[in-house]
Amino acid sequence: MDIRGKLVEEAQDMLEHLATARIRQAPSVLTMPADIYTDPALFQQERMKLFRRVPxxxxxxxxxxxxxxxxxxxxxxxxxxxxxxxxxxxxxxxxxxxxxxxxxxxxxxxxxxxxxxxxxxxxxxxxxxxxxxxxxxxxxxxxxxxxxxxxxxxxxxxxxxxxILDTQAAADFDVFLGEFGSLLTGFDLGSWHYFDRRVLHGANWKLAFDAHLDFYHLPVLHRNTFGPTIGNLAQYYYYGPHQRLGLVSKAEHKLEQDDIAGLAGMPSETWPLKTLLFGEWIVFPNVSINCFYKGGRGIIISQIFPGERVGESITVQTFLHEKPPEGAQRAEATAMAQFLTHVVGEEDLPLSMDQQRSFESGLMPYVQFGRNEGGLQHFHYWLDRFVSAPAGISTAVLLAD
Ligand code: FES
Ligand SMILES: [Fe+2]
Structure with missing residues (x-):
């Protein structure tokens, strides 16, 4: 596929929405039963029919x-x-x-x-x-x-x-990764360098992952850290069950020198690939990749794994850099890793445990995902599609329309 062409198309779309400070909304508000976060039987189904089925x-x-x-x-x-x-x-x-x-x-x-x-x-x-x-x-x-x-x-x-955590499964990665997998090759991560890893604990894995899928909460929960630099609007781009979150808020402060907003006014042929790739990439069902430029160009890969029980999850943060940070850049990269561990470990995950307690009361009937939270609706739709299908049905069939 034409990776650059696709990324330019998305960047143009983000710039248009940045200009109007509007997003494409989901068709309606979605409600889901709150027990999707507390039901041990569903949790076991997720482990067997999702985590042991997909790449x-x-x-x-x-x-x-x-x-x-x-x-x-x-x-x-x-x-x-x-x-x-x-x-x-x-x-x-x-x-x-x-x-x-x-x-x-x-x-x-x-x-x-x-x-x-x-x-x-x-x-x-x-x-x-x-x-x-x-x-x-x-x-x-x-x-x-x-x-x-x-x-x-x-x-x-x-x-x-x-x-694929199934010794009998066919090694069919193409159908699952599709175009999204091709876009990820744009990063050329094979030539990057491992920098650091942090392990954090939280509530049900979907609560921990939900927090990666909306920007709505950023200026509120993260008001003292990075929220005001991003704003609360996400433009979602879907690729099968995967998705990308584009930044389209008029933030109080400019986020980075090389984010998409910086492309406005430049001819698209000159747009650098690294800027076109900037943003958040969500690999279904449990990975979030975010870009930053502290300590040189870097990414944080967040893997959210189900824990041993329904109300427990593990978030593994892995930090990679395009070039090994040295000298002052090393200190800056370390500070960035600490910052992102603080944001998730001290702001997002404790809140997920509060939500868990609330749901375990059994008194909260449902949760809601707004029209501005289309990515969450998309994630829960695909999750349900995999978990509710009989175990014998292949990923290829589940991905087909
Ligand atoms: S040698 Fe491995 S279990 Fe005995
Ligand atoms: Fe958050």
């Missing part, structure tokens, strides 16, 4: 740049091990020894030449093959070829690592 963005490629680099994490109850193999291929495995299921490494990042199980020392290569069984003579017969780590479909695309 999930689990890492940036630059978190695992070298052969032997690994990242272990638990996603919706599934222990996952991402490993870059000898020839550079990124693979994803169930982090579970084939002998009796012990994780080969605890949730962490690191570097290894092989993985040795901490229970009885079976060893596995970076490609997941079983390489050694301790006391093999005494153990008995074992077919090594049948006892490699169980692999998930995985692929690197747009400098990001995508995994």
């Amino acid at each position: 999930l963005m689990l890492a940036a490629s630059c978190e695992l740049p070298a052969s032997g680099d690994y990242k272990a994490m638990t996603v919706a109850g599934v222990p996952v091990l991402l490993v870059r193999g000898k020839e550079g291929t990124l693979r994803a495995f169930l982090n579970s020894c084939r002998h009796r299921g012990v994780p080969l490494t605890k949730d962490s990042c690191g570097h290894a030449t092989r993985f040795t199980c901490p229970y009885h020392a079976w060893t596995y290569g970076l490609d997941g093959t079983l390489r050694g069984v301790a006391a093999r003579q005494e153990y008995g017969d074992i077919a090594f070829a049948d006892n490699g780590l169980l692999a998930f479909p995985a692929e690197e695309r747009a400098g990001l690592v995508w995994v």
Whole structure:
């Protein structure tokens, strides 16, 4: 696809709406039962029928740049091990020894030449093959070829690592990422650099994620931090279940030197790609990517994962920079990471826990999403579409109109 052409089209649309301080509204206000945030049965369905069905963005490629680099994490109850193999291929495995299921490494990042199980020392290569069984003579017969780590479909695309948490699923990433995946390649994240990571805890994962999908709350909840620089209007652009949030508020202060508003008056052929990409990118079902220019050009990737119970979630903030920040830029990049951790950890997530308590009273019948919160309506529509479909229905069928 013509990535630049598409981005120019969106930037022109944002500039038009900036001029009028209006947005395209959703057709109507949407209400949803408040128990979508508290129902344990629905929570279990989400883990099984959404998080184990669609491709999930689990890492940036630059978190695992070298052969032997690994990242272990638990996603919706599934222990996952991402490993870059000898020839550079990124693979994803169930982090579970084939002998009796012990994780080969605890949730962490690191570097290894092989993985040795901490229970009885079976060893596995970076490609997941079983390489050694301790006391093999005494153990008995074992077919090594049948006892490699169980692999998930995985692929690197747009400098990001995508995994389907279903060992039986077809490795079909195209249909899910579509045009949105192509636009993300504009960042060229494969050549960026990992800077920092923060882990935060919050209420139900949808409450934590909802806060990434509206700008309506920014000048209110975030009035003492970044709210006044952005304003409360978001223009939403939809790509299947994914979406992009464009900034179209006349903010009190200009946000950045390189945001979309700065393009006004320049011929579109001269608009820099990095400015065209500026804004917020939402990868369904649980990732938000936001751009900034502190400490050089950077992004924050926020992954919101369901926790162990319906009222718990984990937000992982990963900071990447186009160039490794050095000297004064390093201090500025660190301050930016701290700032964004403060905003989410001290402003958004405590509020999500207050909402959770309110819903758990059982007395709040429904929640509402306004015509200015179309992205939230879009997210909840797609979520419902995946969760209410029988498990056997493929992502391709669910994405079709
Ligand atoms: S469980 Fe891994 S070697 Fe026994
Ligand atoms: Fe917020």
